[in-house]
Amino acid sequence: MQFAANITTTNISIKKLSPNATIPTYGSEFAAGADLYSAEEADITINPGETCFIHTGIAMEIPVGLVGLIYARSGMACKKGLAPANKVGVIDSDYRGEIMVALHNHSNNAVTVEKGDRVAQIVMTPYVTGSFTEVDEISDTVRGEGGFGSTGTK
Structure with missing residues (x-):
C-alpha cells in the first residue's frame, strides 16, 4: 500500500551569527526533524553527569502559530549518551536570539562534541494556546484521578 506524502513546507528565515554556523538540514526526504550543528570554535568535552551549552550560531524567525521543538538525535543519545538536558527545548516564535x-x-564516559557535529534536531510544529478559566468543579471520567501507571495492566 502506498501513501501519498502530505507534507507542508514553511519558509523559516535563518540568520547566521557565526562563521562556523551551519543551516539546519534534513537527513532524509521524510524526516520530521532538521539537524542542528555545533558552531563552537573548538571541540568540547562533556564529562559524565555534566551539562554544556552548545552554540549553533543561528537565530530563526519562526512563524507565528509554529513552535520549534528541540529533541535529541537518536544516534547521539543512544550511542554516546548525549541528549538535551531539558529533554525537549521550546523555541517560541517571538524568540530572536541564538539557538x-x-x-x-x-x-559514564567523557564525550567530545566536535566543531560541526550534529547535536540535536528541531521539529517545527503548530500549537494551540489555552484560555484558562478557574472553576469549582471539572467533569469526571472513567479514569478520574488515576495517575502514573493507573491505566496499565499488571
Missing part, C-alpha cells in the same frame, strides 16, 4: 542546545552527558 543553544544544553547537552547533558548521561553516560
Whole structure:
C-alpha cells in the first residue's frame, strides 16, 4: 500500500551569527526533524553527569502559530549518551536570539562534541494556546484521578 506524502513546507528565515554556523538540514526526504550543528570554535568535552551549552550560531524567525521543538538525535543519545538536558527545548516564535542546545552527558564516559557535529534536531510544529478559566468543579471520567501507571495492566 502506498501513501501519498502530505507534507507542508514553511519558509523559516535563518540568520547566521557565526562563521562556523551551519543551516539546519534534513537527513532524509521524510524526516520530521532538521539537524542542528555545533558552531563552537573548538571541540568540547562533556564529562559524565555534566551539562554544556552548545552554540549553533543561528537565530530563526519562526512563524507565528509554529513552535520549534528541540529533541535529541537518536544516534547521539543512544550511542554516546548525549541528549538535551531539558529533554525537549521550546523555541517560541517571538524568540530572536541564538539557538543553544544544553547537552547533558548521561553516560559514564567523557564525550567530545566536535566543531560541526550534529547535536540535536528541531521539529517545527503548530500549537494551540489555552484560555484558562478557574472553576469549582471539572467533569469526571472513567479514569478520574488515576495517575502514573493507573491505566496499565499488571
